[in-house]
Amino acid sequence: MLSVTLLVAISPFLLGTFALQKPLHQTDCCKVLQEAGIKHVLLPGNATYSKRVQSYWSLTSQLTPSCFVQPENTEEVSAIVKSLVEKTKCEFSIRSGGHSSNACANNIEEGVTIDFGRMNGTSYDSATKIASIQPAARWLRVYRTFDALDRGIQGGGIGSVGAGGLLLGGGFANYLYQRGLATDDIVNFEVVLANGSVVQANATSNKDLWRTLKGGGSGFGVVTRYDMETFDRLPIWSASRQYNSSAETDEAHILGLKHWTDNPDALPSNYAYIWWTYRPAISQTIIIAEMGDTKSQANPPAVQEFLAIPDYISSNTGLTNMSTSAQATQAEGYRNIWFTVTFKNDERVIRKAVDLHRRLVEDMKRDSSDGDFETQAYFQPLPSIVGQRGAEKGGNTLGIDKLKDNAIVLLGSLAVNGIDQEAMGRQKMLAWRRTLEKYSDDVGAAVDYRYMNYADASQDVLASYGEDNLKTMLEVSRKYDPEGVFQTRAPGGYKLPWDYRKSPAGF
Numbered sequence: 001m002l003s004v005t006l007l008v009a010i011s012p013f014l015l016g017t018f019a020l021q022k023p024l025h026q027t028d029c030c031k032v033l034q035e036a037g038i039k040h041v042l043l044p045g046n047a048t049y050s051k052r053v054q055s056y057w058s059l060t061s062q063l064t065p066s067c068f069v070q071p072e073n074t075e076e077v078s079a080i081v082k083s084l085v086e087k088t089k090c091e092f093s094i095r096s097g098g099h100s101s102n103a104c105a106n107n108i109e110e111g112v113t114i115d116f117g118r119m120n121g122t123s124y125d126s127a128t129k130i131a132s133i134q135p136a137a138r139w140l141r142v143y144r145t146f147d148a149l150d151r152g153i154q155g156g157g158i159g160s161v162g163a164g165g166l167l168l169g170g171g172f173a174n175y176l177y178q179r180g181l182a183t184d185d186i187v188n189f190e191v192v193l194a195n196g197s198v199v200q201a202n203a204t205s206n207k208d209l210w211r212t213l214k215g216g217g218s219g220f221g222v223v224t225r226y227d228m229e230t231f232d233r234l235p236i237w238s239a240s241r242q243y244n245s246s247a248e249t250d251e252a253h254i255l256g257l258k259h260w261t262d263n264p265d266a267l268p269s270n271y272a273y274i275w276w277t278y279r280p281a282i283s284q285t286i287i288i289a290e291m292g293d294t295k296s297q298a299n300p301p302a303v304q305e306f307l308a309i310p311d312y313i314s315s316n317t318g319l320t321n322m323s324t325s326a327q328a329t330q331a332e333g334y335r336n337i338w339f340t341v342t343f344k345n346d347e348r349v350i351r352k353a354v355d356l357h358r359r360l361v362e363d364m365k366r367d368s369s370d371g372d373f374e375t376q377a378y379f380q381p382l383p384s385i386v387g388q389r390g391a392e393k394g395g396n397t398l399g400i401d402k403l404k405d406n407a408i409v410l411l412g413s414l415a416v417n418g419i420d421q422e423a424m425g426r427q428k429m430l431a432w433r434r435t436l437e438k439y440s441d442d443v444g445a446a447v448d449y450r451y452m453n454y455a456d457a458s459q460d461v462l463a464s465y466g467e468d469n470l471k472t473m474l475e476v477s478r479k480y481d482p483e484g485v486f487q488t489r490a491p492g493g494y495k496l497p498w499d500y501r502k503s504p505a506g507f
């Protein structure tokens, strides 16, 4: 009650302040960049500008910035950051592959979007076996490059996803249980800091920044290059099965997932993930079970429980490679609402999540005005080995190295058409998330960690990494960005909690 009153009392003052400052914030943003000699400043009305707006995966991110600025190299990124920080008060956002559906994470309505569209290359040093990837590289191209060289590399499962965002949030790939997250394979980040200087962050130089960027997101600097380990690879044996969702097939997959995640035999070479998805074209929920062996072993023992589930509607098994499997797509052109919850590997919570998804589908069938909606309840096993793998490689900021229990990461997603249905869908998604969080708490299966790349903007991702990591991230921010430029002037994406930033120890 108190806070509501306070808010009402101060809001006219706040509004006045913003109204006064607005012209100062804006008029100059893009002009300053042009005057700094940056070649590709795309203004509204320009045909390429419109194409860039439309290039975001989810319509929720198709905002219209004052301009897109497309650097061609690191020097230009440095000049852009320097100009924006020294000569303007403009807000900005950073965009690589453009796959986040959280509005403002990768785009901005009044301000500048630093758009990496022209920095999408990949190169390879055969002496060190290190791949160098630019932010807007898409995984399909990366896999084609490295499959041809007979080298493995960790990235997204769907080829259109960008490298830049996925690697700063973590990155779940088929080698998760053998190698840790994709970000754990990064040996060096090239970063433009808030004052425009370019630094390398790795195990021997700026180590604290290196560790923080492995999971810390967009609040510490602009990453202009990711240097990653590649590894010997064999063809992947994969099995992809689809089932109609029913009481029997649901329960068989819930138990299969629980047992697989706890099975130590799975870890040396297997992967598995399962999802339930409502498909409007067939007005039906299906289960998709993806499993495989990264060392080419066909029908490995740990996936037998899945393979024994009868009555599949399709089954695809055989040897494959990442360039082939990453050709999979996920429908574009919707307004997407995502959230994530992590919980201990407890079949009761998996069952609850599946049940809540079934109810969401029923509710949407009743309430959707066009019937054209898609859902996912996607389960990614997160056995404790994943955190250990990260720690062995120098550590990341996610806090999952402290997980004693095997866990599961759930991605809940809903895709709808139109702003009204998005508002309605958001309520239902929030209810699903809250109910599941409460349930996992009630049965003693709660886990704090929230996966950045699946989270909704309303989720406090950085706080979920734990107090130690939060403290370190604040120190890193103060050291490399003393004014908190990336924490405060790039408002989208995940930032340190406000009470942390405004404390005497903050900015």
Ligand SMILES: Cc1cc2nc3c(=O)[nH]c(=O)nc-3n(C[C@H](O)[C@H](O)[C@H](O)COP(=O)(O)OP(=O)(O)OC[C@H]3O[C@@H](n4cnc5c(N)ncnc54)[C@H](O)[C@@H]3O)c2cc1C
Binding pocket: 057, 093, 094, 095, 096, 097, 098, 099, 100, 101, 105, 106, 135, 155, 156, 157, 158, 161, 162, 163, 164, 165, 166, 167, 168, 169, 170, 171, 172, 173, 217, 218, 219, 221, 222, 223, 224, 329, 330, 453, 454, 492, 493, 494
């Ligand atoms: C169809 C689809 C499939 C997916 N599959 C997977 C998967 O298999 N595994 C998985 O782990 N995740 C997956 N994801 C989630 C994915 O990891 C996130 O959406 C991720 O943010 C995408 O990266 P991007 O570069 O495309 O995103 P963007 O939206 O461009 O960026 C995401 C965030 O990172 C910040 N950022 C981007 N580049 C930089 C940079 N160079 N410097 C500083 N900050 C930067 C942005 O500001 C933004 O906040 C998938 C998403 C989609 C939509």
Ligand SMILES: *[C@@H]1O[C@H](CO)[C@@H](O)[C@H](O)[C@H]1NC(C)=O
Binding pocket: 039, 040, 041, 042, 043, 046, 047, 048
């Ligand atoms: C769009 O902007 C770019 C970059 O400033 C410029 O090169 C191009 O000519 C513009 N296109 C049109 C149609 O104005």
Ligand SMILES: *[C@@H]1O[C@H](CO)[C@@H](O)[C@H](O)[C@H]1NC(C)=O
Binding pocket: 117, 118, 120, 121, 122, 137, 138, 141
């Ligand atoms: C990089 O982007 C440009 C412009 O969109 C495109 O023409 C080119 O094929 C891309 N290159 C790679 C390696 O993806």
Ligand SMILES: *[C@@H]1O[C@H](CO)[C@@H](O)[C@H](O)[C@H]1NC(C)=O
Binding pocket: 147, 148, 149, 319, 320, 321, 323, 324
């Ligand atoms: C990847 O697999 C596809 C078919 O499965 C094959 O055509 C292609 O040559 C493979 N690529 C490499 C580089 O191994």
Ligand SMILES: *[C@@H]1O[C@H](CO)[C@@H](O)[C@H](O)[C@H]1NC(C)=O
Binding pocket: 187, 188, 200, 201, 202, 203, 204, 205, 227
């Ligand atoms: C780490 O950074 C230093 C300083 O820039 C650089 O000399 C070194 O090559 C980097 N290490 C890696 C693995 O990139």
Ligand SMILES: *[C@@H]1O[C@H](CO)[C@@H](O)[C@H](O)[C@H]1NC(C)=O
Binding pocket: 244, 284, 311, 312, 313
């Ligand atoms: C799956 O559902 C479809 C549509 O209801 C039905 O035609 C098909 O027979 C079902 N298949 C199985 C294996 O249950």
Ligand SMILES: *[C@@H]1O[C@H](CO)[C@@H](O)[C@H](O)[C@H]1NC(C)=O
Binding pocket: 193, 195, 196, 197, 479, 480, 481, 482
């Ligand atoms: C830029 O910021 C970094 C981190 O605060 C600092 O070490 C460096 O000296 C600064 N460079 C310049 C030119 O001010």
